[in-house]
Amino acid sequence: MIEVDDLIDRVRAYNPRTNEDLIRAAYDYGGRMHAGQFRHSGEAYFTHPVAVASILTEMRLDDATIITALLHDTIEDTRSTYGEISERFGNEVAELVDGVTKLTNLQLSSSESKQAENFRKLFMAMSKDLRVILVKLADRLHNMRTIKAMRPEKQAQKARETMDIFAPLAGRMGMQWMRDELEDLAFAVLNPDGRNSIMRRFVRLQRETGDVVKKITADIRKELKKNGIAAEVEGRAKRPYSIWRKMQEKGLSFSRLSDIYGFRILCRDEADCYRVLGAMHQRWRAVPGRFKDYISQPKTNGYRSIHTTVSGRDGRRVEIQIRTFQMHDVAETGVAAHWSYRDGVPSENPFAVDPTKWIASLTEQFENAEDHDEFLEHVKLEMYADQVFCFTPKGDVVKLPRGATPLDFAYAIHTRIGDSCVGAKVDAMRVPLWTRLKNGQSCEIITAAGQRPQSTWIDIVVTGRAKAAIRRSLREEDRERFVKLGWELARVAFEHVGKRVTDKALSTAAKQMGLVTSEELLARLGSAELTAREVVATLYPDISDATEDEIDVSRAVIGLDPDQHFERANCCQPVPGERIVGISYRGKGVIIHAIECLALEEFQDSPERWVDLHWHSGNHPAVHTVSLDVTIANDSGVLGRICTLIGEQKANISNLQFVDRKPDFFRLIIDVDLRDAEHLHAVMLAVEAESDVAAIERHRDLERKP
Structure with missing residues (x-):
C-alpha cells in the first residue's frame, strides 16, 4: 500500500x-x-x-x-x-x-x-x-x-x-x-482463451519480425528530422481487445489484420500537426478512407487529433495520431482536464471542454425521450457510438453516430425535413435512404409536400431523435384507426372478466396510468404500446392478478443491497403501491416509511441515511398490516357486519382494540392484513358504505416508531 x-x-x-x-x-x-x-x-x-x-x-x-x-x-x-x-x-x-x-x-x-x-x-x-x-x-x-x-x-x-x-x-x-x-x-x-490466443500470436510475430514498433518509430523520427520538425514519437502494439474487436468487425484472421500497431506524434503547435501529416503522406502511401481530422472538427468531449493510416515498413499498415501536447492532455484525461493541475495551478488548457456545457449537451438529447426504450436508445447511442461528420450542401457540419443514414441526417437538421423526406443525394449521387453515411460526405435531402414517415423507417434510422419523431408521426397519422381498434380490444378484455367497458372506466384507467385522456389510452392500446390486460389490471387487480404468482415478501422492495433486510415503519404502515423511502439503522437494516410520514422530519439533517426505494410491481400477498380507526354505532350486530364486510374483501383482521366506548358510538382500532394500496382502498370503501359506520380513517401513531 x-x-x-x-x-x-x-x-x-x-x-x-x-x-x-x-x-x-x-x-x-x-x-x-x-x-x-x-x-x-x-x-x-x-x-x-x-x-x-x-x-x-x-x-x-x-x-x-x-x-x-x-x-x-x-x-x-x-x-x-x-x-x-x-x-x-x-x-x-x-x-x-x-x-x-x-x-x-x-x-x-x-x-x-x-x-x-x-x-x-x-x-x-x-x-x-x-x-x-x-x-x-x-x-x-x-x-x-x-x-x-x-x-x-x-x-x-x-x-x-x-x-x-x-x-x-x-x-x-x-x-x-x-x-x-x-x-x-x-x-x-x-474471453480468456481469445485474449491468450492473440497474445501468443503477438509473441510469434515479434519472434519472426523483431521489434517492429522500435523500427517504425525510428523511421518516423528520421522523416521528421529530414523535414526539420521537432516532435515526440510514441509507438505501441494495440491492446488485445482492440485487435479482437477489429477481427470481429472485419471478419479477418490475425494474420490478415494489418494495423495492429499505433503511433502517436506530439507537436508544438497546430501548424506543425499539418506539416507532420504532409511529411508522413509524402514518405508513405496513405490508405484510402482511413483519414480523420478531429482538429478541424473536434469531438464533443474536446478530443482533437489527426488520424491517418499509411502503408509503412514492409507494406505493413500503421495507424498514426498527430496532435499537440495540449491536445494530448485532453486526449488522455478528457473532461477531467478541467480539474487537472500543471505547475501548481489549475491547468488552463484551451482545448479542455467546460464540464457544465458538455453535460448540458449530453443531457439535452434525453429530454424528449417519451419512454424507457427511447431513453436507453439515446443513452447507448451517445455513450457507445463513434461519430461521423457529414456536410449539408451549404457546408454546415452535422455530427451523427456511426451507421447513421440520410434519414438520420434529415431528422438531425429538422423534424419537418425528416418527415417529408423522399430521397437523398450523397456526394451529388442519388442513394437509397438506408445507405450508411461515412466521414466527410456531403448529404442533400430531397423533400416533397404531403410525404409522411413510413413504418419501415423505424428499422432504417439509428438515432433516438429520428426514431422518436417517426413513432410520434405514425401514432398521430394512425390515431383514429388505433382508437377504434383499441376500443374493440378493451371491450373484449372487459367482457372476458365479466365487466362492461365505459367512458368512465377508461377515463379512470387512463388517469391511473398517467395518460391525459381515455382517447390516448385507446390509441396506445390499438398501437400495441399497451395491452388490454394492463388496462383491466389497473381497474380490477383482484380479478386480473388471480392467476399471477405472489411476490416473495422478502423481496417486496427494490433498491436494497442483497444483504440488507427491511421492516415497515409502525408509525405510517406503508403498503405496496404507496411512495416510500427507507431510513438505514445500524443493526436494524432499513425501516420503510411512507413518503408523507411526519416521522421523517427528524431525519432531514441526515440525508446519508435515506435510501431510495420502491415496491416491486406485481401481486403481493395479504400480509401488510394497516390499522384502521373506525367509529361505529353502538347497536346489536354492527361489529359483526363490519367484520363480515372486511372478510368479503379477502382481508384478514389480525387485531381489534376498543379505544372509546360511548352510549351511542364505539371507536375502535382494527388491524387488517392487506395486499396493497388498492386493497386498502377497497376495504375502506366497503366499510364506509355501511350505514352504521360514522367514520373510518387510517390510524397514524408517531409514538409507534421502529
Whole structure:
C-alpha cells in the first residue's frame, strides 16, 4: 500500500500548493474507519481507496477529488456519516463522497425499465459534479485490476458491467487510455482463451519480425528530422481487445489484420500537426478512407487529433495520431482536464471542454425521450457510438453516430425535413435512404409536400431523435384507426372478466396510468404500446392478478443491497403501491416509511441515511398490516357486519382494540392484513358504505416508531 507521504509527494509533483494536512487527515481518517475490514484477496480494505487516489493523481486532479477517493467507501461501509465528513473535510468533499456512494448503489445492468431509471440518476449525478464519475471510474479500474480475487460468477458480472457501461462511459468522457484498459481487463475475464490466443500470436510475430514498433518509430523520427520538425514519437502494439474487436468487425484472421500497431506524434503547435501529416503522406502511401481530422472538427468531449493510416515498413499498415501536447492532455484525461493541475495551478488548457456545457449537451438529447426504450436508445447511442461528420450542401457540419443514414441526417437538421423526406443525394449521387453515411460526405435531402414517415423507417434510422419523431408521426397519422381498434380490444378484455367497458372506466384507467385522456389510452392500446390486460389490471387487480404468482415478501422492495433486510415503519404502515423511502439503522437494516410520514422530519439533517426505494410491481400477498380507526354505532350486530364486510374483501383482521366506548358510538382500532394500496382502498370503501359506520380513517401513531 502507498504510504501517505508517497501519495502527498505525487500530488505535490503537479500541485505544489496542495493542502498536505487535509490529505494526511483524510488518509488517517479513512484508515481508522476501515480498520479491521479486508478485501477478497485478504489485503486490508484501505489499500483500495488509497489505490483509487493514486490512479487519480496520474490524472493530476485537485485535492477535493483525491480526498474523495480516500473516503469514497466510508459512508457506505463504515460508521462514518455525511455530517461527520462535512465537518472534518468540508461540504464539497462530503457532497462528492455522498455522490459516489449513491452511484455505487445503482444497478446499471438490471432490467430495461430499472436500467433507464438508474441511467437518469447517473446523468443527474454527472450534472451535479463530474468528479463523482471520475472517482467511480478509478474505483472500477482498481477493482478490475484486482478482480481475480473474486468468485468466478462475480468476476463475470463485474466484467460484463464494465464492458457494457463503464468502459464506454470512460471513452465518452475522453479518457481513452482508461477505456482501453477497462475493456482489456474485462476481455481477459469474459474471453480468456481469445485474449491468450492473440497474445501468443503477438509473441510469434515479434519472434519472426523483431521489434517492429522500435523500427517504425525510428523511421518516423528520421522523416521528421529530414523535414526539420521537432516532435515526440510514441509507438505501441494495440491492446488485445482492440485487435479482437477489429477481427470481429472485419471478419479477418490475425494474420490478415494489418494495423495492429499505433503511433502517436506530439507537436508544438497546430501548424506543425499539418506539416507532420504532409511529411508522413509524402514518405508513405496513405490508405484510402482511413483519414480523420478531429482538429478541424473536434469531438464533443474536446478530443482533437489527426488520424491517418499509411502503408509503412514492409507494406505493413500503421495507424498514426498527430496532435499537440495540449491536445494530448485532453486526449488522455478528457473532461477531467478541467480539474487537472500543471505547475501548481489549475491547468488552463484551451482545448479542455467546460464540464457544465458538455453535460448540458449530453443531457439535452434525453429530454424528449417519451419512454424507457427511447431513453436507453439515446443513452447507448451517445455513450457507445463513434461519430461521423457529414456536410449539408451549404457546408454546415452535422455530427451523427456511426451507421447513421440520410434519414438520420434529415431528422438531425429538422423534424419537418425528416418527415417529408423522399430521397437523398450523397456526394451529388442519388442513394437509397438506408445507405450508411461515412466521414466527410456531403448529404442533400430531397423533400416533397404531403410525404409522411413510413413504418419501415423505424428499422432504417439509428438515432433516438429520428426514431422518436417517426413513432410520434405514425401514432398521430394512425390515431383514429388505433382508437377504434383499441376500443374493440378493451371491450373484449372487459367482457372476458365479466365487466362492461365505459367512458368512465377508461377515463379512470387512463388517469391511473398517467395518460391525459381515455382517447390516448385507446390509441396506445390499438398501437400495441399497451395491452388490454394492463388496462383491466389497473381497474380490477383482484380479478386480473388471480392467476399471477405472489411476490416473495422478502423481496417486496427494490433498491436494497442483497444483504440488507427491511421492516415497515409502525408509525405510517406503508403498503405496496404507496411512495416510500427507507431510513438505514445500524443493526436494524432499513425501516420503510411512507413518503408523507411526519416521522421523517427528524431525519432531514441526515440525508446519508435515506435510501431510495420502491415496491416491486406485481401481486403481493395479504400480509401488510394497516390499522384502521373506525367509529361505529353502538347497536346489536354492527361489529359483526363490519367484520363480515372486511372478510368479503379477502382481508384478514389480525387485531381489534376498543379505544372509546360511548352510549351511542364505539371507536375502535382494527388491524387488517392487506395486499396493497388498492386493497386498502377497497376495504375502506366497503366499510364506509355501511350505514352504521360514522367514520373510518387510517390510524397514524408517531409514538409507534421502529
